Amino acid sequence: MNWRNVKLILAREVRDQLRDRRTLFMIAILPMVLYPLLGMSFFQVTQFLREHPVRILVVNPPPAGELPPLIDGDRFSGTLFSPGDNRSADLLRVTSQSAPQDASRGADAWARQQMLEGGYDVVVSFPPEFALRAKAAIEPLRQDSGRPEPELDVSVYPNLARDSSRTAYRRVSDVLLKWRDELGRQNLESRGLPITAAKPFKIATHDVAEKSQHRAAAWSKILPLVLLLWALTGAFYPAIDLCAGEKERGTLETLLSSPAERLEIVWGKLLTVMLFSIATAVLNLSSLALTGTLVLSQLPNLGPPPTLAFLWLLVALVPMSALFSALCLALAVLAKSTKEGQYYLMPLVLVTMPLVVLPMSPGVELNFGNSLIPVTGVVLLLRSLLEGEYLAVLPYVPLVIAVTVACALLAIRWATNQFNSESVLFRESERLDVSLWLRHLVRDRGPTPSFAEAMFCGFLILLVKFFMSFAMRAPQSFADFVSLVAITQLIVIALPALLMAVFFTSRPTETLLVKRAPFGMPMAAALLALAFHPTANMLQAVVQWVYPLDDQVAKTISQMVFQPDSIWMLLLVIAVLPAICEEFAFRGFVLSGLRHMGHKWTAILVSSLFFGATHALFQQSIVASLVGVILGYIAVQSGSIWPCILFHAIHNSLAVLVQRVIGDAGQRPEWLQWILRDAPTDGMLYHWPVVLASACVSTAILYWFHRQPYARTPEESLQEAIDHQSAHWMPG
Amino acid sequence: MIHVRHLTKHYADLKRGKIVALGGVSFDAMPGQVYGLLGPNGAGKTTVLRILSTILRPSGGTASINGYEVLTQASHVRHQIGFVSTNTAVYDRMTAWEMVEYFGRLYGLEGETLRARMEEIFDRLQMNEIRDMLGAKMSTGMKQKVSIARAIVHDPPVLIFDEATSGLDVLVARALLKSIAELRDQGKCVIFSTHIMREVEKLCDRIAIMHRGHVLAEGTLGELCETHAQPDLEELFFHLIQDHDYRHAIVPAG
Structure with missing residues (x-):
């Protein structure tokens, strides 16, 4: 440059x-x-944001006299506020009403009507003969005998959907609590007890922040x-x-x-x-x-x-x-x-x-x-x-x-x-015409899908899977789990890719890489899956350490692995079916289309991100995306889907088998203790030397794949020619 | 100087499907020559010129300018050409002087060399009056002069004019054609696309008549009229187009 x-x-x-x-x-x-x-406006607006008075309707208020004063005219009693705080008292305008509520209607409906018709923010309703019942309630205390009466209910009706009613509710609650304290204090005094008998301490908050x-x-x-x-x-x-x-x-x-x-x-x-x-x-x-x-x-x-x-x-x-x-x-x-x-x-x-x-x-x-x-x-x-x-x-x-x-x-x-x-x-502004576009897709189909069709397929799978997750209930049994996986894999993942390959490409088998793999590639892919397992296991553990799994989710996964009696059915559902369906979709259709970008690695990365995103849990998605890169590389280097399916099936099978068959430390053979250890939280891990060896062998096998010749798309060949020219041209 | 062989360009279009913009175009243009690409709209003239200017990549075939391949030696090619596009393409918020100076520097000119070259161009194209005028305030003729000045500031051996007279009034178009003729006289290889036959007759030494991505005929005006037994360019043009459409079973519009 x-x-x-x-x-x-x-x-x-x-x-x-x-x-x-x-x-x-x-x-x-x-x-x-x-x-x-904004600063000026803030001060201008502040005056409008000052606290406004709220209206309270108090039904059947207790009469002044033997109880502490609650209401004084159209305000709550000044004794319920801090000395000299007249403003707080002024913010609560009280209307008292002795009339009994309409018994034919529910209390809530009656209160709502009062608020609507009378313009009240909150309605407070005392039970009939509150004063008498409040006095009666402390009689057993006075006589040192019997059981105290049950607590009296004072009903407060706010409309919490309205801001002004929420404010009124907060203020009136403070007042009622203060009045209740007063009443309690009076009761204790009548028995000769200090207030500290009921409130032995106060909470004094000292903020240490500067x-x-x-x-x-x-x-x-x-x-x-x-x-x-x-x-x-x-x-x-x-x-x-x-x-x-x-x-x-x-x-x-x-x-x-x-x-x-x-x-x-x-x-x-x-x-x-x-x-x-x-x-x-x-x-x-x-x-x-x-x-x-x-x-x-x-x-x-x-x-x-x-x-x-x-x-x-x-x-x-x-x-x-x-x-x-x-x-x-x-x-x-x-x-x-x-x-x-x-x-x-x-x-x-x-x-x-x-x-x-x-x-x-x-x-x-x-x-x-x-x-x-x-x-x-x-x-x-x-x-x-x-x-x-x-x-x-x-x-x-x-x-x-x-x-x-x-x-x-x-x-x-x-x-x-x-x-x-x-x-x-040099994009032209185009009128959107869906029928024209669909006709174009079928009429002008190429041997393999275009970049746009590959991206569309990837997003379609993600979208359908997203809505499916809401439409289908969480599996309650292993049978439910099998149904869920089968529907997801066959209908959501494989079907769109297969249909698009048939309708939108002229060579579906070439698109889906359905052809014999070069000699040795399937074997190498199988070996790679075996060798890579300890590394994948460690990656999974690291991801779960960074983003821990919810306990309930971990328990559900564990149940799904240990619950079914038939291990073959488990392997079919977790290993074989996803290996076939996901490989045809992501390494077949999606990767084939993305390779028209002309950048092999970008195509592999994007297809593996789609693959990762289809996994339900974020923690799974990260590891799946990494595994997707390896699968994508195998697909490109071999030009065949079969080594990918083999790798995928073995990779998933090992994950299940290791947990299920040798996950129980008590039943684990002695020699396995040299390879495996229990994870600090859940599951099991390989010892570090095993992981290191796994990474080395995997790298060696991947290097072998790297050494194999592979078929480039026309775009990749052109890009290589241009890169080669750019690298060798010096500005003169 | 310019050698084009079997040049093809394909792209996809929603309405028409896979479009063959160029279906194997070949021609040669030499120094001291104005080579005219004549054709109706959609003939592929702009595509050829964009490929020669390294703006587009060909789908197949080869094209070289002064010995450099447009696909693999694009950087070299760009130093050999000056490109004037259909629209006058000037920056609204730059003066004429600033624009020409900017492109001069991009072509590697600096200091006194650049200044002397710019003074010469501004004198020759009579642009001194608009030296400090912003692009937004210029008339179409002024903008076209700036475009030419910008294209020739580095004194390239090849100049590419893509429908450069399109939308210009008669006076400005005439001045532009005069400038192109002067460039030819200086030994430049000029490639000039248009759909106006009078301009071709007046200016071009050799002509390629293009239609639907193909060169239908190529040579001097005299050679072409003689070979196809037509009295003038207009008759020759319609004869070739109709003949091509008839052979490809395409009913011409209108």
Whole structure:
């Protein structure tokens, strides 16, 4: 890559964007005015947010006299509030009503009618002759004999669907509890007992957090959100202008015919988008900090943001901007016009927002599992850093950096591929006509499925499986389990792939790789499955250590393995059936279509992700995706489905057999103790030397596969020729 | 200079299925020559020129420019060509000077060499008045001048004009044709696509008449009229098109 060209493109794009009023408004003017305006609006709106009085209807209130005072005119008694707190008393407007409720209707309906007709927020209903019954209730106490009367019920009717009623309910509950305490105190005094007899202690809360920690905790929830939201927004609009805008103006063709390579164009544009993404986020943060310092410092619990916070935010901003910029660039180049480009923002936001908002949920903290989730890991890391928990987060920093950098690199790769795709760069706006499209699929079918058909098949399987999981009840017995697996494998996974192979391709057998495997390949695949088992077992254990299985789920899985009497039936359902159905779908139809991309490894990775995603549990999906990569590689190198089915069947069989036959330590032969050990939680593990040997032998067998010649698709051959030419060409 | 052999390009279209945009196109164009690609809309002219400019990849066949293969030596090829597309394609927020300078630098020119070359081009194309004018404020004629200046800033031996007169008024189109003739006189190999026969008659030394992805006839205007026994280019054009459609059992529209 010629960095001089990248610099030239970068300089031009930056100058171009700085001359665009819309961009300047988004990155500079909007942040400068947004937060001061929000701050001003906050104080303006505050006056409307003051607490408003609520109306309470008290039915059959106890008369003043022997009981502590509850109601004083149209207020609750002042004795029930802190001394001098007249405001709290004023917020509760009381209407007393002695009339008995309409006995012909239910109490709830009557209260609802009162609230509707009288405009009350809460209705409080005392039982008839409350005072007498309350006195009677403590008589046994006075006489030191007998059993106390059962508790009296005071019914409170709020409408918890309404905000004002919820507020009224909270306030009136406080008052009633205070009045109950008063009544209790009076009862105890009448017996000569102090209040401490019923309330031997008070709970005194002493918050050990310093004020700065409260401040940091509050800002740690706001700042990462603002940072990432604006980094995304700041990337999107320049990306649209730089790609879709260039298509619209007709300048893209000119640029593509210049000496700048596609990769240089992508990097020039990417760095421009990144620059504007960072600038937008920084300006927003600066404006927020200024507003926070000047305006929000007036509030008791939210002072200005800590200065050190900005350092961490800036460090995190660079990789996040790179990720968002590459994603925006790849999406924007799909658009034919800037108008069309705007529509692509929403899906990107919909995918990103849950990842940004997830860390705001209570109880979600930075741990090994969360640090592996893109975007979420960064937000959690930032939160912890802003709260000053440096030592606690230190182990996760490399993980978060690795995941973020890997995602950014993948996104950049995607953007580069988009710029290399003629169908993307010169896409025509097409009218959507489903019948025309279906006719095209059948009429113009190729020998193997197209990339789009492969992706469609993958998503169709996932979608149907998703709805199936709701439609079918959880298996209660092994027979249910067998039915569920059979329907899923045959109808949801295999059938779409087989039907699409028949209708949408001219050579279904070639698509599904139904042909004799080269000599030795099935044997090698079987050996690989045996050799790989300890490694797969360890991978599964590591995944379950990072993302532990729910106890109930683990128990259900265990039951399914140990419950059936017939091991052959178990093997048929768990090993043989999935091996056949999933291989025809994912290594057959999906992989055959994806290989038209021209990149063998990308096709294998995408097909294995589809394969992984069809597994019910997230923990299973991760390991299945890794196994899917091996299966995909075997399929490509052998050009036949049979070694894949063999590997798959043996792999699954071993997982079942090891748990079922030798999982019980008591029945395990002595010699197996040298190989296997019980896992710390559940199941069993291989000893480390066995795992190491397994990994080495597996690598050796995979290397053997690597050495075998394989049939390339025309796209893969062309891509290899181009890569070869690029690698050997030096700019002169 | 330009050697095209059995060039094919296929792609899929929802309505028409698998489209053969080029069905084995072959021709040669030499220095000091304006080579005209004449054909109706959809003939495949733009596809040929996009392949020669390395914007598209061919499905089959070969094409070389100055000895460099477009498929495997795309980077070399791009240094040999200047491309002017159908639309005038200028950046709205850049001045004429900035645009030409930008492409000059992409072609590796720097400092005084670039400046001197730009001064010469701006003088020759009479562009000094629009030197500091932003693209958004330029007329179509001005934009076309900038496009040519941008395409010739690195003094390439091959110039590709893809329907460059399309949408231009008579005066601007005439000035453009004059500029192309001057480039030919300087020894450049110019390849020029159009569907306007008068332009071909006036400008082109050799012609390829294209229709539905095929070259129906190729040679000088005199040779072609003589071989096919037609009095002029217009008659020759319709004769070839109708003959091709008849042989392929296609009823022409209208």
